[in-house]
Amino acid sequence: MSFYTSLNGLKNSQTELGVIAHNIANVETNGFKKGNTQFADIVAGSAQTNPRMIQGIGATVEAVTQNFGLGPIEQTGSALDLAITGDGFFTMQAADSGRTVYTRNGALEMDESGYITDGGTNRLQVFPTDADGTVTSATPVDAQIAPVNADGAEFVGVTVGADGTVSASYADGSVTAVGSVALASFITPTGLKQIGSSNWEATGISGEAKYGSPGNGQYGKLMSGALERSNVDIAEELVGLITAQRNFQANAKAIDTATQISQTVINLRT
Template identity: 70%
Template sequence: MSFYTSLNGLKNAQTDLGVISHNIANAETNGFKKSRTEFADIVVGSAFTNPKLIVGIGAAVESVTQSFALGPIEQTGSALDLAINGDGFFTLVNTVNQETLYTRNGSLSVNEAGYITDGSNNRLQVFPTDATGTITSTTPTDALIPATNGTDASGNPIDFAGITVADDGAITASYADGSNIVVGKVALASFIAPQGLKQVGSSNWVANGLSGAASYGQPSTVQYGSLLSGALERSNVDIAEELVGLITAQRNFQANAKAIDTATQISQTVIQLRT
């Protein structure tokens, strides 16, 4: 029995080491959220077992829980670097499979077609607005920046000149003649149980039954948080904390390995006595 108990301990320590290593590896990943391993003891008995004589048989990994605590905010100066001061998520759509993704990484840019995208060409979702910036639909759509805003008196196109994002999510495109157009308001998502979101890499998550469906709202309202333009949220990994956890997990691994070694020596002694 002690062999299997310690073997489970080795596997658990290995899982813990893997989670901590993943956290440390992403200490510089924008929008990354650290995880921690949670264990549960295993106790087996029956209705006829004396509760005073029940011996546990080890531990198991109960869950790998994500922490969505806010990470440090770094000022960058780029208008399309966005950080959320709150609990919301940016909403993106994968243009290949139309999958909806959620992220805290607000490092965005405008691609050659005028869409606002992340580094993987996933398109940012916004609420459509009228010319005054009033939301006209609560169904998010792709954020698209028109390359021109009509023509001037000579018939020449009025080219795009710049972009700004307000703390309420309003994306305003500026043009060479000084005109401005609000192209939409950033659609933020919120979940009743964000710890249930499924990680899919690149600081992105997808919704599932554990997280519940996304509810959408604009920044600076209720639980969604406000936007900070010209800033990025860094990883919430604390290197010092992770290194202490790494040492603890290593000692846990060594202790279980030593228990197996001790059990082996006892078994060898018993076998030698019988012979």
């Protein structure tokens, strides 16, 4: 039994090493949230077993959880680089499939049609507003900036306020509100499904998204001209890497010891 106990220990250490390696690989990924490996012990016993004689049979990986702690904020100067200084996720919707994803990576840009996107097909979702920036609907829609205003003046720039209001400036000096950034929150954010590119999808564990405006209630304010970096602490990960390596070596040594004992028993002479 000791062979399989130690073998499980080796597999667990490999899993932890994989999680740490993934964290280290994404130390420069905007909006990335590090993972933590959680373990649980395994015991075996029946109703007839003396509780003082129940034997542990190793450990198992209980969960790989995500740490949604705030990462460092880096100033960039670009108006469409957005960082959430608190809780919440940007809501993005794919133009081709209608798939909704959530992200903390606010590196956004405008496409040729005036939509604010993540550089791909995902479009930023905003609450519709009137020209003064007052929200008129609680249902998010695609953020789109008109290339010319009602008077025919051309678009010259965009700003995003701390309250999420997206405003477009035009050559005649006018400023028009495009919408208010819709932030999403979840009752259990650690239940979100990672799908890559610093994006997540809602699941039955996370619950459905609840939408709100930046700076209201549980939703953090927006900072324009800045990006949230990865929350991976490289020093902490390297210490974890050493610990996981030592655990792997210890389990391998336990297997080697069990092998030597078995060999001794086999070589017994009567």
